[in-house]
Amino acid sequence: MTAASREAPPVAVFAGLSALALIAFALSLAIGPSGFGWPHAGEAGRLIFWEIRLPRAVLGALVGASLGVAGAALQGYLRNPLAEPTLLGVSGGAALGAVLAIHLGLTQTLSLALPIGGLLGAAAALLAVAALAGLRGGPLTLILAGLAVSATATALISLALNLSRNPFASIEMVFWMMGSLSDRSLIQVWLGAPLMLAGMAVLLLVGRALDALTLGEDAALSLGIDAHRTRRNIIVGVALSVGAATAITGVIGFVGLLVPHALRPAIGHRPGLLLPASLVGGAALVLLADIALRLLEPWADVRIGVLTALFGAPFFFWLVLKTRSELAP
Amino acid sequence: MKLEASKLRVELQRRDVLKGVELSAEPGEVTAVLGANGAGKTTLLRALAGLIAATAGEVRLDGRALGAWSRAHLARNLAYLPQERTVHWALTARNVVALGRLPHQTMGQRETATDRAAIERAIAAMDIAPLAGRPVLAMSGGEQARVLLARALAQEPRVLIADEPAAGLDPAHQLALFHHLAAFAASGRTVLVALHDLSLAARFCHKIVLLIAGRVLAAGPPAAVLTPAHLASAYSIRAEYRTIDGIPAVLALDVLP
Numbered sequence: 001m002t003a004a005s006r007e008a009p010p011v012a013v014f015a016g017l018s019a020l021a022l023i024a025f026a027l028s029l030a031i032g033p034s035g036f037g038w039p040h041a042g043e044a045g046r047l048i049f050w051e052i053r054l055p056r057a058v059l060g061a062l063v064g065a066s067l068g069v070a071g072a073a074l075q076g077y078l079r080n081p082l083a084e085p086t087l088l089g090v091s092g093g094a095a096l097g098a099v100l101a102i103h104l105g106l107t108q109t110l111s112l113a114l115p116i117g118g119l120l121g122a123a124a125a126l127l128a129v130a131a132l133a134g135l136r137g138g139p140l141t142l143i144l145a146g147l148a149v150s151a152t153a154t155a156l157i158s159l160a161l162n163l164s165r166n167p168f169a170s171i172e173m174v175f176w177m178m179g180s181l182s183d184r185s186l187i188q189v190w191l192g193a194p195l196m197l198a199g200m201a202v203l204l205l206v207g208r209a210l211d212a213l214t215l216g217e218d219a220a221l222s223l224g225i226d227a228h229r230t231r232r233n234i235i236v237g238v239a240l241s242v243g244a245a246t247a248i249t250g251v252i253g254f255v256g257l258l259v260p261h262a263l264r265p266a267i268g269h270r271p272g273l274l275l276p277a278s279l280v281g282g283a284a285l286v287l288l289a290d291i292a293l294r295l296l297e298p299w300a301d302v303r304i305g306v307l308t309a310l311f312g313a314p315f316f317f318w319l320v321l322k323t324r325s326e327l328a329p
Numbered sequence: 330m331k332l333e334a335s336k337l338r339v340e341l342q343r344r345d346v347l348k349g350v351e352l353s354a355e356p357g358e359v360t361a362v363l364g365a366n367g368a369g370k371t372t373l374l375r376a377l378a379g380l381i382a383a384t385a386g387e388v389r390l391d392g393r394a395l396g397a398w399s400r401a402h403l404a405r406n407l408a409y410l411p412q413e414r415t416v417h418w419a420l421t422a423r424n425v426v427a428l429g430r431l432p433h434q435t436m437g438q439r440e441t442a443t444d445r446a447a448i449e450r451a452i453a454a455m456d457i458a459p460l461a462g463r464p465v466l467a468m469s470g471g472e473q474a475r476v477l478l479a480r481a482l483a484q485e486p487r488v489l490i491a492d493e494p495a496a497g498l499d500p501a502h503q504l505a506l507f508h509h510l511a512a513f514a515a516s517g518r519t520v521l522v523a524l525h526d527l528s529l530a531a532r533f534c535h536k537i538v539l540l541i542a543g544r545v546l547a548a549g550p551p552a553a554v555l556t557p558a559h560l561a562s563a564y565s566i567r568a569e570y571r572t573i574d575g576i577p578a579v580l581a582l583d584v585l586p
Contacts, residue, residue, distance in 0.1 A: 079417040205436070212431055215480070216415035221380050223484070224404030224432045269418040269464075 010267045010277075017263075017280040021061065024287035028057035031294050055189045056181050060290045061283040062189075063181070063249050066196045066241035068282020069275055071256025073203045076210035076271035077234045078139045081264075085242040085256035088142070088235070089149030090125045094246035096153040096160075097121020099173045103160045107172070114176065115188050118247025119195070125149050126239035135232050138217075142231070179250035179305030181290050192248040199241025200279060206233050207272030214271060252305045254312025255282055261315075330406060330487040331355055332377060332519055336386035339369075339376050346372040348543040349386065354488075354536070359510055359520045361530040363554075364540030365564050370523040371412060371492055373540065377521065378409040378490050390488065404432035408486035412493045412523075414473045416465045422476045423461040426451055429483030451483035454509055470497040478506065488519040495526060507533040527579035531555055531570065539563050555579050 030037055034048050070085040077083075085091060101107055101117030110116075133145035157177075164170045209230040212220035221227060242256070260278045267273040289307050296302055332354040339347040346369045354360040354377075362370045375381045377388055379395045388395040390407065398406075408429070416425060429451065430444040440448075452458050455475040460468065465476050478494055494510070495503045503526070511533050514520040524530050530537055530551060537554040539546045541563050547554045552570065560568040560579070567583040 208431060208434075208436055211428060214417050214420060215425070215428060215477070216411060216413060216417070218375065218378075218380050218409065218411045219415070221400070222378055222404060222407070222409035223428065224401040226400060264418070268424060269420050270424060271418060 010273060013263070013266045013277060014280065017277060017284060021280050021284040021287065024284050024291065025057055025061055027291050028060060028287050029053050031291055033294075033297065051185065055184050055186045056290065057287065058189050058193070059184050059249060060181050060287045062193055062196045063245040063252065064255060064283040064286025065279045066200060066245040066282070067252060067255040067286070068259040068278035068280075069200050069203050070238045070242045071282070072260035072271070072274045072278035073206060073210070073234055074238060074256075075260050076213065076274065077206070077230070078143065079213060081261060082257070084254075085238060086150065086251070086253065087146045088125075088238050088242070089129050089146040089153065090122050090239045090243040091246040091251055092150040092153030092157075093125020093128070094118040094122040094243050095177055095251055096156050097124070098176055098247065098250070099157050099160050102169050102173050102176065103164060105169075112187065112191065115191055115247050119191075119244065121153075122239060122243025122247055125153065126235070126243065128152075129239075130235060133235075135235070136228055137231070142235070175303065176250050177305070178303035179252040179308075180303050181249055181286075184248060188248050192244040195244035196241050199237045199239070199244065202233050202237035203241065204275055204279070206230050206237070207275050210271035210275070250303075250305060252286065252308055254308045254315070255285055258312055258315055259285055330391040330519055331389075332407075332488055332490075332521065333389045334373070334377060334386065335389070337373070337376060337383055337388060338385040339372055339381060340384040341372060341381070346543055347376065350540075350543070350545055352377075352538050352545070352548070354519050354521045356487075356517050356519045357514055358535035359507075359514045359522065359533055360536045360538065361534040362521065362523045362538050362540060363525075363527070363530055363563070364546075367542075368540040368563070369543040370540060374409070374490050374492050374521065374523055378407060379403055380409065401432060404484070406486055407488040407490065408481040408484040410478060410481045410489070410491040410494060412496070414470065414477055416473070416477075419464040419466050421462050422457055422465050422468070422472075422479075423448070423452070425465050425476050426457075426461075426479045426483050429480040429485075432484060447483050447485050451479040454482055455479040456505065471499060471502055474498055475502065475506070482513070486518070488521070489513065490521045492523045493525065494522055495524070495529060503529060527555060527560070527568070527581065528577070531577040531579050551577060561585055 032053055038049060067085055074083040074085060074087060075081055097117040097120045098114050101113040106113035128149045129145045132148060133141045161170055161173060209225045212223040212225045259281045260274055263277045263281050264274055267277050289304055293302055293304055293307060334350050334352040337347055337350040350373060362373055364370050376383055390398065426448050430447060433444065452461055455478055457475050457479055460472055465473055474494065474497055481489060495506055498506060507529055510520050534551060536549065537551050538548045539554050539559055546563055547559050555570050557568055560566055565585045566581045567585055568579055568581045570577065570579050
């Protein structure tokens, strides 16, 4: 075998993605209604930088990275390119927790009621999924348990909206669920960041197992992979990273589906390498989407979850056309 | 390394699949497990590879119970090639073969020179160098079979267990594959295969274990096991063991009523 037929290590892909994410992060710090550039003049400038732009940029990077790596991990584990982080039911649980916090009026007395409600909801969903699916067993039980928990959360969210007597609370719930990075304080970042970072670290550990699972479960076992540990790491990692991300920012869809999909060919379809690539790519995508929203803001106040859905949906059209052309005789 | 099973019983979904199997596969030899569909070949191979637990009895590798081996240690010594040719993502052949090196690498470790040498030897052995840069999903069944066997060879195991490795290969590649398995065994490795091709078994295997409904009907050298009477019991066929130009072959002539 010649050196030419061997793939170059995907250093270029990682360098490009990292550069993109860094540029997006810097732009995110520089763009806002108070003008372009890093505000530093005076007390107001300092406040804008530390209290508004920095939390927003850090949160965008962390949430995007969480969604990207969690999507790549679930797609690799389930060996299904259509898997996405919401599949585990944890984001549904987080949304339910936050909606309940609004419904019960806790947001008016406690400033951190929303993220804390979200985290408790995510934790409850994790426990429910783990109890239902068990820490042993195959991917199918995990999907079913996630669906069951998601469906329950959706039903209860609808019930809360249905029973809400206060139209302002209903609007708050609906808007919260559309996802947003704005108006998050550094305290909220401190609340979510350790959980998201821990979740991502756990997910990065499963790369070898995901590579081995490419050959099916028997072959993966015979390559020395611990199936139970892999499953546990996937469940816990996704729950921590996506649960915390959703609790702080609301539901931001499609990132966890799109990013691994788009990057897969670039790293030679290797599920282990796709984890770090999607982590960086997810951060870049959410930061860029958030920058686009800020540029749009003078004309329309669009939520980030709405924007990702608007751009994510056509992806399915593209996928249908691609699959059709591949299946065509 | 010697691989042995004694009084091996395996129950799957409340059905007794293996009902007390005795088997020993020696280093330096190719051992074949034969039997009709449903006789328990795949279950036996999976139990011998440590993928399913024995309900009773024991599997020993190198004199030690399989349960006493850690997964990681076992994976550096024993490779298992499943019957299904599963590759889930559009990996190139080279990257699939490289997966065989996973047991020898620690987390996050890049390929070492040793890894690369093992990968290239496996690729050369299976004659797939021209395919190395192509995605496995786009290959023919026979090409996939060779790539996946190369993956198991790249693992550089002391024991190779392969379930139907020759299925779907054309005659030339079947012969080449078995010549290679024979050479691999001759270098002191233990090779255990499940097979349906009686002539390949007669020609290349040192020992044959013939299963019938989860039990061993006969075990021993091909000429002693592949007798018309045994083949009639195991497969309900009328068959003959012949030698053509000094090469043994088994002809299946008829299905018995």
